[in-house]
Amino acid sequence: MISYNPKIWFAYIFRFHKSDSFRNLFPILLLIVGYSGTVAYFEIDYFKLEETSHVKNLSVIHTTLGFVISLLLAYRINSAYDRWWEGRKLWGALVNNSRNLAIKLSVILKDEKDLAYFRKLIPSYASMLNKHLKDEETSMQLFEHVDLALDHHKHRPNQIAKMLFQKINDLYITRKISGDQLIILNNEIQSFTDICGACERIKNTPIPYSYSTFIKKFIFIFVLTLPYAYAFTLGYYVIPVVTFIFYVLASIELISEEIEEPFGYDDNDLPTSKIAENIKKHIEEIL
Structure with a gap:
């Protein structure tokens, strides 16, 4: 278990330990960068879709499901922390x-x-x-x-x-x-x-298998559809935006996986x- 002083939280923003979610997600983040850039290129430069394209309306799905995914992730990390x-x-x-x-x-x-x-x-x-x-x-x-x-x-x-x-x-x-x-x-x-x-x-x-896998699939599909809708309004800035959204959502799932089994060897397991x-x-x- 990692010991730290919670009163100096600013210093931990720039500190990465071996179990940090950014380290674990880095290869996937690179894939998200490439994927988002590819989608943006095809929509903006290759197909040159107009603002009136129905593809832009996909943002309605994200607006509707954003609340659902927030509830799922909140329950996920709360249940994991309760076990810890x-x-x-x-x-x-x-x-x-x-x-x-x-x-x-x-x-x-x-x-x-x-x-x-x-x-x-x-x-x-x-x-x-x-x-x-x-x-x-x-x-x-x-x-x-x-x-x-x-x-x-x-x-x-x-x-x-x-x-x-x-x-x-x-x-x-x-x-x-x-x-x-x-x-x-x-x-x-x-x-x-x-x-x-x-x-x-x-x-x-453990957390029920179907529940755990559903959240992973939900996050994956949710993030993969983001560039299609927001490439119109953000342009190539959709690359860092989508990557950051995926980092936040996936990090919550990774943290939950680590603390839901508190008797192992992970850095955040019980000492x-x-x-x-x-x-x-x-x-x-x-x-």
């Missing part, structure tokens, strides 16, 4: 729940071996969830007092959650914690699985690796 923000709230909840579990355990438990177990295992859940959402392979992790020999063919976060609850249950059986404390700690561990399931819902449920590292730091401080 929900993912951030879920990882914020994971941070708080990890701290709460560690704080309660630090007060309840007195045995250093038990504390060491949770000191390693609680941050491991956040780390494993991060790798699970990014489909990363993980090697066997061995800690003192903790054996994380995970079966990579099974759900890895669930395996760690099971280890956590198994340890809590063992503490209850050995009378190191009471029944009331068991219920309290169980709710904290259960919240981990709830967060994992919600993150998987975001990851595994889940950093959050997992912060959880590890905080748990070690508490325990």
Whole structure:
């Protein structure tokens, strides 16, 4: 995730990072320039169409559909941002729940071996969830007092959650914690699985295919018909105008595609690796 100071927005107008939409769209923008210039040449210089030509009336279509495409793109980017923000709230909840579990355990438990177990295992859940959402392979992790020999063919976060609850249950059986404390700690561990399931819902449920493809086709057809109508009034200035319109519309779609899957490696995806590292730091401080 890119960190920046929103108060110096003017400087970012002239700055291009590797995920900037202008970089990604540059080859297509060149094609739009060539296409718009070709259409303008044929209408103005080759066929020399008159102002009374019916081709000029195509602008009526753009006036009518301009409102429609604005609504579609507004809904598109809002729905994508909602997915991004929900993912951030879920990882914020994971941070708080990890701290709460560690704080309660630090007060309840007195045995250093038990504390060491949770000191390693609680941050491991956040780390494993991060790798699970990014489909990363993980090697066997061995800690003192903790054996994380995970079966990579099974759900890895669930395996760690099971280890956590198994340890809590063992503490209850050995009378190191009471029944009331068991219920309290169980709710904290259960919240981990709830967060994992919600993150998987975001990851595994993309924007409907038909909706996404329709917007792309709509933008493409809308822009390709612009030079025919506006070459009469703008002349060859239709080239930069159409190119800019395409840049704006396509950029909104590109930004939406990037943030609708917040658990990947794109520059604007959530910094889940950093959050997992912060959880590890905080748990070690508490325990």
